Each structure stands twice: as C-alpha cells, then as structure tokens.
Amino acid sequence: MNSEPDWDLYRSFAAVLREGSLSGAARSLGLTQPSVARHVDALEAAIGTTLFLRTQRGLSPTDAALRLKPHVEALVATSAALLRAAADHAGQVRGTVRISASEVVGVEHLPPILAELRRRHPALGIELVLSNSIDDLLGRQADIAIRMVEPVQQALVTRKVGAVEVGLHARRDYLDRCGVPETMEALAGYDLIGFDAETPAIRAMAGRYPMLRRRLFALCADSDLAQLAAIRAGFGIGFCQVQVARRSPELVRVLEHDCAIELGLWIVMHEDLRASASCRAAFDALAAGLGAIARG
Structure with missing residues (x-):
C-alpha cells in the first residue's frame, strides 16, 4: 500500500458489504452506481487485494473483505459518533442520537416515548436500530442500547429500569x-x-x-x-x-x-457520552418511559 486510501473508499466498501450490491450501496449513500464501483476498485488497488467476486447473483465478499469487515464497521461507527458529538453544542439537546433496541421493544414500547422526547427537544434527531442482537456500544454501533440481558462490558453507564x-x-x-x-x-x-x-x-x-x-x-x-x-x-x-x-x-x-x-430491562450508553446533553436527555427519557412500562 503506497498511500492511505481516502475515507470515501472505506465508506463505499462498508456500504457494499452491508447492502450486498453496488446498486444498493449507491442508494444508501446517495451516490451513483459507477461511483461506488470506482471506489471499490480504487480500494482494491490501494490495498493490493480483491475484495469482491462478481457473480450472477451480485457481489460476494472474499475472505480478505470479511477480515476487514469489523475494522471498516468500526470506522463507520466512529465517524458517525464523531459527527454526533460535534453536533452537541454547549449543552444543547440537538443533533442525532442512535438507539438500539429489540424488535418488540422498538415497535411496542418506544414510539410514544420517542414522540414525547421529540416534542420536548425538536432539534434532536433519532436513529432507531431494531435488532435482537446486542450492538457493541464500545465500538459505537449505537449511542444508547436497550437490553434484556445484563451488560458485562466495562466503560458503560448502565441503569436497570425494571423487568x-x-x-x-x-x-x-x-x-x-x-x-x-x-x-x-x-x-x-x-x-x-x-x-x-x-x-x-x-x-x-x-x-x-x-x-x-x-x-x-x-x-x-x-x-x-x-x-x-x-x-x-x-x-x-x-x-x-x-x-x-x-x-x-x-x-x-x-x-x-x-x-x-x-x-430484566437495562438502558446502557458509553460513559464517554455522559457529558452529552443529547444522549443524557434520550437516556433519561428512555429510563423514565420504560420504567413506567415495567411497573405496569
């Protein structure tokens, strides 16, 4: 590798991994399909290895691509966290908070809680990720997670709100x-x-x-x-x-x-976000709303 690849190349590579096709990656990034293809080709040239095999069913990641996957996902998550932190101005509740929750919690419990949070803080945007897998808060795949298993990772702010x-x-x-x-x-x-x-x-x-x-x-x-x-x-x-x-x-x-x-029902966020007014507002709203649900 002669020089550091441009960040856009990593971003396009991560999108193709996530979407499984050039067209899907292009739609998710707001780019054209040829642009994404050029990014993938440039990254392959820069690191000297093939990342995808072109098949009739689309793009299939190589072993090299799968080895790079956790690292590029960490880059994407860190970039998103950086932008959210930069938007947190002087204690104002604004910018974007990314929340991870299970399917049932996200659909059955969170909508009224998030609606009230938005009414109180109209400058706050919310990214809601519904998954039954446990997102890695230390890797910044989410800012706040709602978990139904007790967290074991260190460096987390954790509050059990009930069961x-x-x-x-x-x-x-x-x-x-x-x-x-x-x-x-x-x-x-x-x-x-x-x-x-x-x-x-x-x-x-x-x-x-x-x-x-x-x-x-x-x-x-x-x-x-x-x-x-x-x-x-x-x-x-x-x-x-x-x-x-x-x-x-x-x-x-x-x-x-x-x-x-x-x-059990836990609200969890990375301790580095404790000082973020936006994350704190979302954390407290989730704890209060889900605590009331747990109490019946």
Missing part, C-alpha cells in the same frame, strides 16, 4: 376452538409458535421448559414481531410480553402459574 414478564398467550377464539391447555405437557397437542435458530438464551429456556422444543412448533420464526403477529392472528400459542398482551383484549394468557419468564 418485563413473558408468558404464553393465544387469541381468545383460538382457545374457544381448541380448548385451554391444562398442563405444559398438553401443549404438544396445540399449534405452537416459536423460534427457528437456537441461541444460548433459547437453549436455557428449552432446558427449563423441555416441552417447548423446535420440533413441536407449527410455526418457526426468529423475528419476535412475526411471532407476535401470528399470536394476534390466532395461529396458535406463543410467547408474548405480558405488558404487550394486556393492550390487546383478544389475547389470553395460558398456564400462567406454570410458565413465567422475567427479563
């Missing part, structure tokens, strides 16, 4: 048609809604409730929103946050005394 209870629910007309299960073992005779890919948390739950195994599910989905939609549609019985189910009179909890899971 949410998860239980088995079904739509009332499904239970009218199929009957109400009397025992956990009886669930084998019902249309169960559950996970597709197994995670450590799901394995722990399966160990506690061995009758809820993937092979018994009539509908498998890794999206919690898809599972919730199926419960609401009357497909069968599945897991739902009790606080969410209470908003839908047609949903009925079953086996309440046999199956109850409590998940």
Whole structure:
C-alpha cells in the first residue's frame, strides 16, 4: 500500500458489504452506481487485494473483505459518533442520537416515548436500530442500547429500569376452538409458535421448559414481531410480553402459574457520552418511559 486510501473508499466498501450490491450501496449513500464501483476498485488497488467476486447473483465478499469487515464497521461507527458529538453544542439537546433496541421493544414500547422526547427537544434527531442482537456500544454501533440481558462490558453507564414478564398467550377464539391447555405437557397437542435458530438464551429456556422444543412448533420464526403477529392472528400459542398482551383484549394468557419468564430491562450508553446533553436527555427519557412500562 503506497498511500492511505481516502475515507470515501472505506465508506463505499462498508456500504457494499452491508447492502450486498453496488446498486444498493449507491442508494444508501446517495451516490451513483459507477461511483461506488470506482471506489471499490480504487480500494482494491490501494490495498493490493480483491475484495469482491462478481457473480450472477451480485457481489460476494472474499475472505480478505470479511477480515476487514469489523475494522471498516468500526470506522463507520466512529465517524458517525464523531459527527454526533460535534453536533452537541454547549449543552444543547440537538443533533442525532442512535438507539438500539429489540424488535418488540422498538415497535411496542418506544414510539410514544420517542414522540414525547421529540416534542420536548425538536432539534434532536433519532436513529432507531431494531435488532435482537446486542450492538457493541464500545465500538459505537449505537449511542444508547436497550437490553434484556445484563451488560458485562466495562466503560458503560448502565441503569436497570425494571423487568418485563413473558408468558404464553393465544387469541381468545383460538382457545374457544381448541380448548385451554391444562398442563405444559398438553401443549404438544396445540399449534405452537416459536423460534427457528437456537441461541444460548433459547437453549436455557428449552432446558427449563423441555416441552417447548423446535420440533413441536407449527410455526418457526426468529423475528419476535412475526411471532407476535401470528399470536394476534390466532395461529396458535406463543410467547408474548405480558405488558404487550394486556393492550390487546383478544389475547389470553395460558398456564400462567406454570410458565413465567422475567427479563430484566437495562438502558446502557458509553460513559464517554455522559457529558452529552443529547444522549443524557434520550437516556433519561428512555429510563423514565420504560420504567413506567415495567411497573405496569
């Protein structure tokens, strides 16, 4: 490598990795497709290796590209964090705050909280990332994260605001048609809604409730929103946050005394953002709003 590649080359490379195509990367960056292609070619020339293989289905990242992926993602996240910090003028609540949350929390709980935050601080923009994976706050993939597992990373400001209870629910007309299960073992005779890919948390739950195994599910989905939609549609019985189910009179909890899971609710941000008025305002609003939900 004879010289340091321009930042735009890294940004385009990260966008192609993320979007999987030149056209998708161009749309996300507001550039033309030829411009993005030139950036990728220039970066490959600068570092002396091929980053993508051109196939009929699009661009496939090489092993070299995958090795560079975490580093370029860190560059993009740091750049975004720098711009957000620069926009934080003299203690004013303005600029952009990036918030990461799970699907259900982001869709079912956050909209009214964020709407009130925006009304109080109209100069504050919000980037909401919905994912059931845990974003790396130390790598600045998000400014603030809402987590349902206790954070273990250091250098984080953490506040536990309560807990949410998860239980088995079904739509009332499904239970009218199929009957109400009397025992956990009886669930084998019902249309169960559950996970597709197994995670450590799901394995722990399966160990506690061995009758809820993937092979018994009539509908498998890794999206919690898809599972919730199926419960609401009357497909069968599945897991739902009790606080969410209470908003839908047609949903009925079953086996309440046999199956109850409590998940803690934490608001987390990097300690370097403690002095940011914008991040502090968002952090406090989330803690207050989600705390009220956790208290019912």
